[in-house]
Amino acid sequence: MATPSMEDYLERIYKLIDEKGYARVSDIAEGLEVHPSSVTKMIQKLDKDNYLIYEKYRGLILTPKGKKMGKRLMDRHELLENFLTTIGVHEDNIYKDVEGIEHHLSWDSITCIETLLEYFRRDPSRADELMNVRKELEAEN
Amino acid sequence: MATPSMEDYLERIYKLIDEKGYARVSDIAEGLEVHPSSVTKMIQKLDKDNYLIYEKYRGLILTPKGKKMGKRLMDRHELLENFLTTIGVHEDNIYKDVEGIEHHLSWDSITCIETLLEYFRRDPSRADELMNVRKELEAEN
């Protein structure tokens, strides 16, 4: 079973490969805001657990297991980002919050959040009304 | 700054004192499903950080700082439970999901979720419409 930290790395790696075709240690480190030495260490663990195949100094590729997991993680991450954006969370807080919670929600909750997003997408005036509530609450304090 | 684990303990302690008037090591341990020795260790840390005052073998009381924090944590927990309930998450999943995410949300996100709840409270038909979206999405699959 993957720890939250392992999921963070896998997700990042998947995204980098998806966008740039490869995932370098330094890119992963920058994205997760950790030092390169931490990345190397974690990559070795992910290799040992068969999420990827790693060759020292030469790079890595995801195994089918790693790809499948990575895609699920990335989709879930994007969903949660959209959710927080929709309800008005400040952009500066979104990445950190999503990274914190994404590993701890059941698929039931994920599905319900998906539905909630669809609810706001279908009628944009709903988001406007939400913002009105916000303004009223702010005016009270 | 309190770590997630420290928050778990504080919240539990606050709730125990709120409900029973006192918080024994064994009650805390049972509630959090850890061993009593772990509780003692954490209590000492919370004492050192002035969240509570602890006397060996005799018990503990929360400082004003600890009470304030404990109340906030408990309120946050309840808010998140209400949120998941409102969007239709199955009751069996709620407690575990809230336990997982409660320590990882900025107060900005908490406020936005509070607003979202108020939005649904002000007009109950909104929740009905959300459930309609859910049914439509379920029908598609």
Next chain:
DNA sequence: TACTTGGCGTAGCCATTGCTATATTTCCCC
């Protein structure tokens, strides 16, 4: 008062995951 027992505390271990400092490899440019 003395004993027993259950609750509590301490010491020390382990895993996780970050860090710094240092070594090694690769790549690019001359």
Next chain:
DNA sequence: GGGGAAATATAGCAATGGCTACGCCAAGTA
């Protein structure tokens, strides 16, 4: 093809927060 800079790897340390094993206190009972 060789030298140096950039990238990557390794070693070893620290904090966190569990655990087990064992020692200590104190309340209830005889």
